[in-house]
Amino acid sequence: LSRRRERQVPMAVEQGSPVKEPLYQGNGPLGLREAMESCPRKEVDNFQEKLVEENFYLMTESGEQGRLPVLLLKLNDTAPERKPVVVILHSSYKCKEWLRPLLEAYASRGYIAVAIDSRYHGERASSKTTYIEALNSAWRNGDTMPFIFDTVWDLIKLGDYLSAREDVDPSRIGITGESLGGMHAWFAAFVDTRYSVVVPIIGVQGFQWAIDNDKWQARVDSIKPLFEEARIDSGKSEIDAEVVKKVTI
Structure with missing residues (x-):
């Protein structure tokens, strides 16, 4: 993976902001939205007031697609103890905002819950056909690996970032994802053992x-x-x- 990067860039974090109108590609996710919204949270008094949301970008390599959008949710807790992390990855054509109900469910249970936009999805897309166009370009030119491996590179860099956070227990970072996200999770855990638990959902083929x-x-x-x-x-x-x-x- 590293040999395909033209130039390594130092780890950098850029402040972001909540996405008000997430971009869904393909036919959109509306048919499954009710199921996602039904993800049960642990009962926490004043949950929304205690919920801390971080939106930021990690620079994983040079170029536009090297700007990795990250959404992180956790409970505001003054206790100094380090917390476990769960990274949750979206399926094809969706984005990190789609996963918010799951992120909130894990945050309510004391996890630091993290989602990213995979390559050519969400904030890394400019239209409803960006992902397909990237796949077609890779087929024709062979210059990128947008299906799996470029996002796996991002997840290695995400592991660097999470392991260095003072509120993270680096020995307890888990990763999961659905479909395309499950494949990303599976490969990321294979190449980066800092992901100590991996649970791909319909993602191993x-x-x-x-x-x-x-x-x-x-x-x-x-x-x-x-x-x-x-x-x-x-x-x-x-x-x-x-x-x-x-x-x-």
Whole structure:
């Protein structure tokens, strides 16, 4: 991962502000919003008044996508003890604000709860097609790795930052995510053992197994414009296992 970075940049933190109108790509997340809002919080008196919200950016590498947006929630606690952290990662086309009900649920239980925008999502996107455009560009040019590995690099840098915070217990940093976020969590925990617990949700997939067992269709449907681009380049009339292998293996 480090060899693909043109130039290493020193760790820097830039103050941010709450996002008032989060950008959701694709068809949007409205169908599942009620389920997210139902995430149960622990009963805490005056919870909203005690909730501390931090919005900031970490500089993980040079360039526009090297500016990592972070949302952190915790309870205002004067006790000096270091706290456990849970990092929660969103799925394709969503953003860190989508995860706020989960962040609040963990914060109510004494965790420092953290979410980021993955590459070309949320504050790192400029339109509803930014992510797909980045995937297509990577297929054509091979100059970036927007699907998994560039965000994994961000998570390594996030680990640097969290481990250095005075309110964090660096031995108790866990990570989870859904779908695309689950893949990011899985790979990040593999390369960075500071993530001592990893719980990916529908996020672990063997692409070769999927091809061998004709189980690749759901993954293709989630980012179909990319596979259509590969199909055209391959001179195929439809997406098949050979096209999928060229993209994923």
